[in-house]
Amino acid sequence: MKALAKGAALLLATAAWTPALAEVPVNGGPYNVSVLPGGIGAERTIGGAAGTTLAAEGAPYTLSAWVKPDARQAGVVPLIGVGPARELVLADGRLMLVDGAMRVAGPAIAPARWTHVAAVSDGSRVTLYVDGRRVASGAARAAATTPVVNIARATPGQPHFGGTLVGATVDAAALDARAVAQAARTRPDFANVQLWQVGAGWPFQKQANIGLTQQQDAWTLPQTKGDAYTAPVAKPVVAKPATEALAPGRWQINGWQLAAAPEVAGDGAALSRPGRAGGTWRAATVPGTVLQTLVDRGVYPDPYYGLNNLKIPESLARQDYWYRTTFTVPAAGRGQEADARLRRG
Structure with missing residues (x-):
C-alpha cells in the first residue's frame, strides 16, 4: 500500500519566521534560503526612497540572520549584504563585516549548528553580535552602495556559501543591543520554516506553478497580532x-x-x-x-x-x-x- x-x-x-526587529524596508526581508556550495545566491531590489536612503554613504543599517553553514569554508564567503559594498561574511569561517575598504572581524562560526549573527552600523562604527552578545566593534563608515539585498552572493574567485539562512534581514536603522539580544532569544522552530531552495533544479513553468520550486518570500506571508492559532x-x-x-x-x-x-x-x-x-x-x-x-x-x-x-x-x-x-x-x-x-x- x-x-x-x-x-x-x-x-x-508553509511556515515562515519573522524576527522581532525594528522597521524593515520593503524587500529588506526576512528571507529564508537554503543554498548550495558553488551555486548561486538571491537578490532583491529595495526601491524608492527607502533604497536610496539605505544605499547612501554614511547610512545606518543592520544585517542579521540565523545561519547554519554545512561546513567550514576557506576564503571570504558572503552571507547577507546591501549591494557589493556592505556585507556580512564568513572569512575562513570567522564572522566579518566588510564595508567598503573597512573590515571588522569576529569569532569563528561553528558549522552544522544554528547561530544568530548581526552587524549593526550607525553609519560610522560597526558592532558585531553572535547569539545576541557583542563580540567585536570598530570604525567603518558606511560606503555608498547599490540598493540591492544580496543573500549568499556569488563572487568570482571566492567560494560560495553552502548552508541555510533563516530570517536574513536588512534593517534601515542601527538596532540597539537590546533588540539584537531579543532577536537572538526568539529562536524559530527551524523544522517549520519555509525555505527557498536557491538554485536547486529548474522551474518547470515560467509562472503558473513557480511556488512549487521557489517559495513565497517570508516577509510577504500572513502575520497576526491576535490569537490566530488553536x-x-x-x-x-x-x-x-x-x-x-x-x-x-x-x-x-x-x-x-x-x-x-x-x-x-x-x-x-x-x-x-x-x-x-x-x-x-x-x-x-x-x-x-x-x-x-x-x-x-x-x-x-x-x-x-x-x-x-x-x-x-x-x-x-x-x-x-x-x-x-x-x-x-x-x-x-x-x-x-x-x-x-x-x-x-
Whole structure:
C-alpha cells in the first residue's frame, strides 16, 4: 500500500519566521534560503526612497540572520549584504563585516549548528553580535552602495556559501543591543520554516506553478497580532470491523494504521508479515490524506483555522508513508481469488 504515500500528503503547509526587529524596508526581508556550495545566491531590489536612503554613504543599517553553514569554508564567503559594498561574511569561517575598504572581524562560526549573527552600523562604527552578545566593534563608515539585498552572493574567485539562512534581514536603522539580544532569544522552530531552495533544479513553468520550486518570500506571508492559532485536538477513533460486508462477495477492509517511512524499519515484505511492526503507528483516516490523519490524531492543529497552517511542517510532503492493516479473510471469501481495489474519497 506504499503507493498511497506521497499522493496522500498533497495538503502542503508553509511556515515562515519573522524576527522581532525594528522597521524593515520593503524587500529588506526576512528571507529564508537554503543554498548550495558553488551555486548561486538571491537578490532583491529595495526601491524608492527607502533604497536610496539605505544605499547612501554614511547610512545606518543592520544585517542579521540565523545561519547554519554545512561546513567550514576557506576564503571570504558572503552571507547577507546591501549591494557589493556592505556585507556580512564568513572569512575562513570567522564572522566579518566588510564595508567598503573597512573590515571588522569576529569569532569563528561553528558549522552544522544554528547561530544568530548581526552587524549593526550607525553609519560610522560597526558592532558585531553572535547569539545576541557583542563580540567585536570598530570604525567603518558606511560606503555608498547599490540598493540591492544580496543573500549568499556569488563572487568570482571566492567560494560560495553552502548552508541555510533563516530570517536574513536588512534593517534601515542601527538596532540597539537590546533588540539584537531579543532577536537572538526568539529562536524559530527551524523544522517549520519555509525555505527557498536557491538554485536547486529548474522551474518547470515560467509562472503558473513557480511556488512549487521557489517559495513565497517570508516577509510577504500572513502575520497576526491576535490569537490566530488553536491547539491540536484528537478525534475519537471510530471502531469498525476489520472486514465490513458491502455486498455479496465484496468487503471493505478497515483498521488502517499510518506511519512515516523514515520512522519504520523494514520494507513492504517485512511489514506485511503478521504481528506488530516497529515505529509509531496511528489510526489512519481512510479515505483521507496523511495530513488528515495527523490532524485527526491530534498531532497538528486544524489547518483551516486562522494561521494554523503555519504550524504544519513543510517536511511532511518530502517523505514517504506506510499504510498497514491486519484482517482475517471472511469465510465466504476463502479459497477465492481476491481483487483489491483502492477507494478514493
